[in-house]
Every structure is written in C-alpha cells, then in structure tokens.
C-alpha cells in the first residue's frame with residue numbers, strides 16, 4: 179500500500195480522526211467535541227475534524243486513499259446512509275455520498291462496535307487470530323464477531339448484538355425491551371444504577387461523597403475510586419456484573435468456539451484483572467471444557483483509537499497487511 183487511510187469515529191460526545199499508515203499505525207490524529215445537532219451541523223463538524231487532521235500530514239508524504247467512518251447504531255453500507263443516530267443528532271444522513279463528493283475518495287461506513295473489534299483484530303489484542311469475539315461493556319454492551327478472518331454481519335447487517343443475549347430470564351428490563359439481557363446486567367450503566375441505589379441507601383459512602391446520587395456522573399473511574407476507597411457494596415456490584423459477563427462469554431464460547439475473546443472499554447481499563455479475572459473464571463466454569471481450553475481472554479490494547487483503526491481497515495478488508 180503506497181498511501182494512507184483515514185479512519186473516523188463519529189461518537190456521541192467526541193469525534194476522533196486518524197490517518198493510518200500501511201501497518202495500521204496512527205500517524206496523525208485529531209479530536210473534536212461533537213457539537214450541534216442536525217445533519218448539516220454534524221457534517222461540518224466531521225469535515226473540520228478531518229481537515230485539521232489532514233493539515234498535520236507532511237506535505238511530501240503519501241496521500242490518503244479512502245475514508246472509513248464508524249457510526250453508532252446499525253449501519254447499512256449498501257446505500258451509505260446513517261438512518262438514525264439520535265445520540266449524535268442525525269437521521270437519514272447520506273454521509274457516504276457527502277464525503278465522497280467533498281474529498282473525492284472512496285468512503286465506507288461501519289457500525290462503531292464492529293469497527294472497534296475489527297481494529298483490535300488487525301492491529302491490537304486479536305492480531306493474528308481468525309476466530310474472535312469482542313465485547314465492549316460501557317453505556318451499553320456492544321459486541322462483534324469475527325469468523326474465519328471476516329467480520330460477521332448477518333442477513334441484514336445486524337449481527338453481533340451480544341449485549342442483548344438473555345442471561346437471566348426474569349432479570350431487569352433492558353433498553354431493547356427484553357428482560358435480563360447481558361447489557362442490562364453487565365454494562366457500566368447497569369453497574370452505575372445499582373451503585374447509586376447503594377449510595378442512596380447509605381451502603382456506599384465513598385461513592386456518595388464523590389457523586390451523591392447523580393447517575394450520569396458514575397464513570398468507570400468513579401466506580402474504581404469507590405471500590406478502592408472501601409465501598410464493599412460497590413465491589414460486590416462490579417463482581418456481579420463481571421459474573422454475568424462471564425456467563426455471556428461462556429455462551430459465546432459454546433456457540434462460536436473462538437480463539438480469543440477481547441474485552442474493551444472503561445471498566446476493563448480501570449479495573450483490569452479485578453474485573454476481567456472474575457469474568458474469565460466464570461466463563462471457564464460454565465463453557466464446555468474442550469472449547470474453554472481453546473480460548474484466550476485478553477484486554478483490548480488500542481483504547482479509543484481501536485474504532486478509528488477498524489473503520490479505516492474495513493475500507494479494503496483483511497487482505498491488507
């Protein structure tokens with residue numbers, strides 16, 4: 179490959195842009211806050227973020243040969259339109275056509291979680307593996323499936339909703355309308371709800387001192403400080419979430435027989451093995467032994483830029499080095 183690729187993550191709070199070399203290393207990067215609402219305002223924010231990133235490139239180097247964009251929500255790349263991304267403030271947004279017209283480069287849209295898993299596959303913790311499951315517990319619980327080196331998208335592009343696997347049939351209601359989904363029990367949002375209930379009941383004084391009962395202030399870092407500060411109730415809540423994550427992982431292992439499960443997001447970054455170790459132990463107890471023996475569990479390596487790298491890598495598929 180004698181040119182660079184542009185990867186872009188259209189997130190609800192921030193937008194990330196990176197220019198990648200032929201080894202999927204990020205050569206230059208740029209970040210901007212997601213501002214405004216509506217297709218036009220969001221499009222101008224995207225273009226400004228890309229333009230600022232391109233301006234950092236040395237003028238005598240290779241030029242980009244395509245743009246990969248990661249978007250929240252289900253993506254239909256057949257027509258290149260973002261149907262609905264309410265957190266970003268766009269709907270029926272013909273992003274691929276708009277970008278192709280402005281930059282005269284090929285453009286590909288990808289779901290953001292799939293892009294993140296794909297980024298770890300080409301350049302991160304899942305490098306060199308062919309059968310990979312990715313799980314990203316955060317506000318929701320996103321998942322991605324790589325089978326025989328290919329991202330699996332299903333009949334209509336919607337595959338990989340691992341967060342909506344039922345793990346407790348009479349469990350709490352989920353945003354999708356189901357009950358006891360993995361996301362409703364193991365996402366950071368689920369942990370935050372239980373932790374705030376504990377704080378309100380007087381069982382998590384360290385957490386209460388930092389955020390009161392404000393649910394939206396409960397980041398992974400806040401949870402970590404609460405546990406380190408001695409909030410036993412919050413420690414139990416995090417371990418319970420890790421237990422359910424392990425149940426979900428065991429189901430994935432039994433169905434897909436992956437070589438590697440990569441887990442990313444703020445909880446993994448802050449809690450490390452305290453969280454991942456519990457999930458892995460439960461997975462190994464619950465999955466079929468011969469399949470559990472074949473799988474490695476790893477923390478994601480690329481952080482926020484996994485999505486940028488994956489979006490760019492999806493432009494031309496896994497054949498690139």
Ligand SMILES: [Zn+2]
Pocket residue numbers: 341342343352353354355356359361362
């Ligand atoms: Zn659900």
